[in-house]
Amino acid sequence: MEFGAGTPLEEFRGQVRAFVASHAPGYKVRAGVRSPENAAELKELQRWTADLYAAGYLGADWPEEYGGVPGHDPLREFVVGEEIARARAPMPASGGSLAAHALIQFGTEKQKRRYLPRIRSGEDLWCQLFSEPDAGSDLASLRTTAVRDGDEWVVNGQKVWTTNGHWARYGYLLARTDPDAPKHKGISAFALDMRLPGVQVRPLRELTGTSDFNEVFFDDVRLPADALIGEPGQGWLIANTSLAEERNGVGVSVVRLQMAWEDLVALAREVTMDGRPALERDDVRQRLAGFRAEVDACALLAHTSMARWRAGRARVIDAPATKLTFSELNLRMAEYAVSLAGALGVLTEGDPDAVAGGRWQDAYLYARAYTIAGGSSEIMRNIIAERALGLPREPR
Structure with a gap:
């Protein structure tokens, strides 16, 4: 049973299937959402991500000036995901796609020009800095803080279950900027450089024997003011909007x-x-x-x-x-x-x-x-x- 069987999507499905067969990485893909196990696999994942964007199979719903496809049918996204899974090929890291949708809808032009091309090229891997030890399913209870100090935001706290955190160049961060506001209202979104002083990533060894998730600690990490995505307090809206775009x-x-x-x-x-x-x-x-x-x-x-x-x-x-x-x-x-x-x-x-x-x-x-x-x-x-x-x- 395939979604779109017997419809015009079938011709598109055939194109995607052929593309995946000829371009997918050759390394073994394990169950679930996993990270590359070494630098060679990371390089292959980055190349694979770039190929998918270049062919228009990822990022087709972006604005045309940033590589989007005119007249894009959103149902094609389901077909692409199905065919990648059917070929047992790795799924591109979701952090970059989530961050891209946040930037496209809420970011400044400067942010879009800086980050979007390098997401498409596979050069910059992103991770999702949302969940915390006491804020998983109840994400709005997050405690990581970002306090404004002049032209900077000072971040302190901890994230966990961060897939690809040990490989990521940037993180799509949610942090509390207004502790007095209702919990859904006091959260803001940021683009965080994972190489900044005060950022510590600790891979978690899992039951599977691999390290796909990470703990990430922030100790007085100073972000420039322009790392903020959207307006202060818009983080919950931005996060839900970007997640809704992942179909x-x-x-x-x-x-x-x-x-x-x-x-x-x-x-x-x-x-x-x-x-x-x-x-x-x-x-x-x-x-x-x-x-x-x-x-x-x-x-x-x-x-x-x-x-x-x-x-x-x-x-x-x-x-x-x-x-x-x-x-x-x-x-x-x-x-x-x-x-x-x-x-x-x-x-x-x-x-x-x-x-x-x-x-x-x-x-x-x-x-x-x-x-x-x-x-x-x-x-x-x-x-x-x-x-x-x-x-x-x-x-x-």
Whole structure:
């Protein structure tokens, strides 16, 4: 099942598929949202990002003077994301795209001329400096401060779960500039040079054995006044506006589920139970069929949500329902895969006896992150219950 099948998008999909096949980096892509593991992979990711922008597959919705495509159909963004995911190619780092949308809509001309060309060329990798130890799903509770001191802003605080923070040249920062304002009103947005004195990045070693996330500390970091994006106190608006422009994540999630199901079927053919391939067992086939039905239901949910958005009839339930369905189903499929592999399912990549090269063990360890990142499953359920269904609010 593909979004836009049988429509004029199909011709575009074929073009994208051919482009990805001939230009995508050759290094292995692991489950989830991951960072380059070394300088060589970083260089390849930067080259890949530049190629996608140059071909008009990224940044097509930018103003023409900054490289945008006239008459751009926003639905094409879904197709690009799907085809990158289908090729198991790395997704370009999202920090640059988020920062670009913030700058395009709220930045000064000087900021646009300075930052946008280097985002398109892949020269400058950006990270997203939003989440904090006590402000993840409740981002508006963030405590990092930016205090005006003459022609500078002095930043103090901490961020966490910062993907690509150890590689990034710039950070798209949210900080509190008015501690007396309501929590959503006192936040401002900044473009932060990650090489400034007082910025300390500490990679976090994760269950997967890799370091994709980081802690970032700010100790009297002095930003020039023109690092402010928009006006003081506009940070919450700017962040939500830029996040709303990132539309291809839904298509990527659906494709990843579909491919995970295909990999799960392949695993059931490979491993044996009671001396025969697991796929020959009725209970295994029933479980796989159940997963397939859920994958198709998730795809229909996602595509229907996209159609409503396209028609200007998006509902508050659409995004959280899709995110919740994907993340929980992805976790259950990974759990089942590891159990299906038996004792060999715990072996990691590099072990000669690892099933499917350790792919499922890595996917299982990362899958829990999807139920937390971007709003935990508990938060998604509360949004659906309270805002969409009108149920009583959870006691605070």
